[in-house]
Structures are given as structure tokens and as C-alpha cells.
Amino acid sequence: MASKSSLQLIIFLLSLSSFTLKSSPLNLDRETDFDKWISWNVRDHQKKALLQAESAGQVPGAGGRVLDEKLWKAEMNKVRISVCQNGTGDFKTITEALNSIPPYNSRRVILEIKPGVYREKISIPRTLPFITFLGKFSDPPTLTGNDTASVTGADGKPLKTFQSATAAVDANYFVAINIKFENTAPHEIGSVGGQAVALRISGTKAAFYNCSFYGAQDTLYDHKGLHYFNNCFIQGSVDFIFGYGRSLYENCYLNSVAKKKASLTAQKRSNPSQESGFSFKNSVVTGSGLVYLGRAWGDYSRVVFSFTFMDKIVLPQGWSDWGDQKRDTRVFYGEYKCTGPGANLTGRVPWARILTDEEAKPFIGTYYIDGDTWLISP
Ligand SMILES: *[C@@H]1O[C@H](CO)[C@@H](O)[C@H](O)[C@H]1NC(C)=O
Ligand SMILES: *[C@@H]1O[C@H](CO)[C@@H](O)[C@H](O)[C@H]1NC(C)=O
Ligand SMILES: *[C@@H]1O[C@H](CO)[C@@H](O)[C@H](O)[C@H]1NC(C)=O
Ligand SMILES: *[C@@H]1O[C@H](CO)[C@@H](O)[C@H](O)[C@H]1NC(C)=O
Numbered sequence: 001m002a003s004k005s006s007l008q009l010i011i012f013l014l015s016l017s018s019f020t021l022k023s024s025p026l027n028l029d030r031e032t033d034f035d036k037w038i039s040w041n042v043r044d045h046q047k048k049a050l051l052q053a054e055s056a057g058q059v060p061g062a063g064g065r066v067l068d069e070k071l072w073k074a075e076m077n078k079v080r081i082s083v084c085q086n087g088t089g090d091f092k093t094i095t096e097a098l099n100s101i102p103p104y105n106s107r108r109v110i111l112e113i114k115p116g117v118y119r120e121k122i123s124i125p126r127t128l129p130f131i132t133f134l135g136k137f138s139d140p141p142t143l144t145g146n147d148t149a150s151v152t153g154a155d156g157k158p159l160k161t162f163q164s165a166t167a168a169v170d171a172n173y174f175v176a177i178n179i180k181f182e183n184t185a186p187h188e189i190g191s192v193g194g195q196a197v198a199l200r201i202s203g204t205k206a207a208f209y210n211c212s213f214y215g216a217q218d219t220l221y222d223h224k225g226l227h228y229f230n231n232c233f234i235q236g237s238v239d240f241i242f243g244y245g246r247s248l249y250e251n252c253y254l255n256s257v258a259k260k261k262a263s264l265t266a267q268k269r270s271n272p273s274q275e276s277g278f279s280f281k282n283s284v285v286t287g288s289g290l291v292y293l294g295r296a297w298g299d300y301s302r303v304v305f306s307f308t309f310m311d312k313i314v315l316p317q318g319w320s321d322w323g324d325q326k327r328d329t330r331v332f333y334g335e336y337k338c339t340g341p342g343a344n345l346t347g348r349v350p351w352a353r354i355l356t357d358e359e360a361k362p363f364i365g366t367y368y369i370d371g372d373t374w375l376i377s378p
Helices: 002-026 028-058 069-076 094-099 325-329 357-363
Strands: 079-083 109-113 117-119 122-124 131-134 142-144 167-169 175-177 180-182 199-201 206-209 212-214 220-222 226-230 233-236 241-243 246-250 253-256 262-267 277-281 284-287 291-296 302-306 332-336
Touching: 079 094, 094 109, 094 122, 253 262, 262 277, 262 302, 277 357, 284 291, 291 302, 291 332, 302 357, 332 357
Parallel strands: 079 109, 109 131, 117 142, 122 167, 131 175, 142 180, 167 199, 175 206, 180 212, 199 220, 206 226, 212 233, 220 241, 226 246, 233 253, 241 262, 246 277, 253 284, 262 291, 277 302, 302 332
Antiparallel strands: none
16 A cells, blocks of 8 residues: 555656756746655655554554544644653653643643652543653653542542542543553552552553553553553552453563452453453463452453463462352453463363454454554554
8 A cells, every 4th residue: 555655656746847847947946845845745755654664563464554533643743841850851740741731732742751759649631632651761750649549539528449540541542651650558458448549541542561550459440441551560459450441451460469369350341232341462460469360340341361371379260250140141251372370271260261263363462452543653
């Protein structure tokens, strides 16, 4: 497709240049303008071809993909601002940087966040799409907090799980690269209201590369939308990845610090027509506390693990219906080509599914999250 359009462009340019050759003696100024116009077109085309090639490289086999138009425009007009606590950047805090962005912005805004510990409660409203948090690979900035569900909010009421998040993203097209999200509230077994979210992602088409998420109960609230996690580290104790997002986790390291039997995921698909579910691919499940791979928060909870190494901390049963047997016939809990002591299928609940190639296929590529239209290189 790309080569055909470049051929068309060349033919088009050739026809135009033969026209100028004839007309050039008449008006030199116009010729300069024309040259500018030509080189602009060439550059523009090169830029597009490059972006297309990059995207195609990232999604093997995705020929002829069409990038979401809004995202395309945002990407073409991106801007960078920096956040540095020592005053050498554009802003000292992430919050100030976010407040400087006009609502309903249509450009991609890259916040280059310099190393440091940022104790800020971050909220990105729906009106601020296309925000990217970019940290330094060798020294990622830490976004930290310690709110829990039971902490009293400004209105005098408990925050609840939803508002306990250190960073909450309601906007679409959010990207984070090399960022550490943290909630340091200690987890006490049996305590009510101990949920302490590090990141809540509620916007759609969000991607996280090389990020880490530290918490205990309810670390990562994968609330709703299409999400992609690549090369991320996620640590927690109870239900530490939860929500009803439709998400692909690739090359991720899931670390359980549960002090008694707990569950790694609590996926909340609550009716069979809901397009939600977590898919973990090429990942590692390890840590120190015993876990189920998932427990059914919603009746139709859906979780798939493929090509994943499972350490001995995975309970032989593998999955939990959270004490509600009607869910046994409704949930979709699949495993495909996993390895390690925790992947031993002897002892699995009878309603766990060992997926065939055909059944696994829909879950094991970025197409699972419609990545073709919105995943761009970090
Ligand atoms: C401020 O922080 C930046 C980024 O971490 C660093 O490169 C720079 O040397 C620091 N400047 C001063 C004056 O401390
Ligand atoms: C992410 O981490 C990998 C190493 O694990 C590194 O090669 C890559 O450059 C990192 N990506 C970015 C965008 O920093
Ligand atoms: C949360 O952190 C703040 C600031 O470090 C501290 O003052 C507060 O005691 C902490 N709250 C809890 C419940 O640990
Ligand atoms: C799986 O577990 C059973 C029961 O503990 C054990 O007998 C069997 O050898 C294990 N299989 C593998 C491949 O480790």
C-alpha cells in the first residue's frame, strides 16, 4: 500500500515539475514557493511513511493499518514540557504542568518528568486526552501516595477504593513510559477499607511501557477501556489487578506479596455481552504469597494467561469463584502454554479451561485490544 502511494506521489511530482520547467522563466518567486511546496510534500509523505513503518514494525503482520484520525492529528502536533523539582524545567510539579494544558486539547502533550519522588495526588480529567508521562529509563520518577478507601476525603466522607488512587486517569489516549506508580499504605489483614490504589485507568486506548506499580490491596485499578501494558512490574497482595478493562499485559512481572491466600486478579465482567477481560502473555507470576490467578468479581469474569511462567505460589486450584457456584459455568478462565510449577494442571478447578490454539488466538495479540488503530511507538 505504502509503495503504491509513493509511486503515485512520484508520478504526481514529475508531472508538476515538467509543468514548472516550462513556466519557470516567467516567475522565479513562484518557483521558490513551488519548491517549498514540493519539499513540504516530500517531508510530509516521509513522515507518514515512517510512522506507518514504525507502527507496522510494532504490530507484526498488521499491514494496511489505519491509525485513529484524532490520534494521528494529535501526534502530528505534539509538544513537550518538562517537570523538574529543582526548578530547571518548565514546571516543578506534575499537577502544575497538567493545569497549564488547555481543556479539550487536541495535541499530544509529552510531560518529560525528571527523576525524583513526586508526592502528588494526580488526576487527569476526561478533558485532557493525549497526555504522555515520560520518565528516564535509568532513573524513573516515582509518583507516590498513601490514601486508602477509608481515608476521609475533603467532603468528610471516606474516599472509597475509586478515589484512593495516587494517580487517576479519566482521559483517553494516556501513555506512560518509565514511571513508577506507588501507594505505600500498609496492608493489614482483615482491615476494612484498606484498598489502596496506585493507579486507576478509566480512559480508553491507554498504554504503559516499562512502568512499575507498587501497592498491596488493589494496586492497579484496570477500570475500563482498552489498555496495553508492556514490560511492566506489578506488585500487590489482594486482588492487585482488578476492574473491567479489556487489557493485554505483555512481558509483565506480577509479584505477589500476599500474607495469606489471595488472588492476583479480580476481573469484573458482569454480563456475557461485555467486551472486557484481562489477557496476560509472556509474563511471570511469582512472589512470596499464595495466590489464585483470579477470582470472579463479576459473574462472567474473564482472564487468560498464555506463555506465562508460574511459580509455585500459584494455588493448585488456580481459580476461585468467590464462593458463588453459579459463576463456575459463566466465568472464562483460560490457560495456554504456560510453564513452571504453578502451571501444573493437576488440582485445577474443573471449570478452568485449557485453551486450544483456536480458543487462545483472540487473546494473544495486540488485536485483542484493537491495537492497530491506536498503539504508537513509545
Ligand atoms: C536539576 O535536575 C536535573 C534533572 O534531574 C539535572 O540534570 C540538573 O543537573 C539539576 N540542576 C541543578 C541545578 O540541580
Ligand atoms: C524499556 O526497557 C527496555 C529494557 O527492559 C529497554 O530496552 C527499552 O529501551 C525501554 N524503553 C524505553 C522507551 O525506555
Ligand atoms: C501518609 O503519608 C503522610 C505523609 O508522609 C503521613 O503524614 C501520614 O501519616 C501517612 N498516613 C498513613 C495512614 O500512613
Ligand atoms: C503435577 O502435580 C502432581 C500432583 O502434585 C504431581 O504428581 C506431578 O508430578 C506434577 N507434574 C509435573 C509435570 O510437575
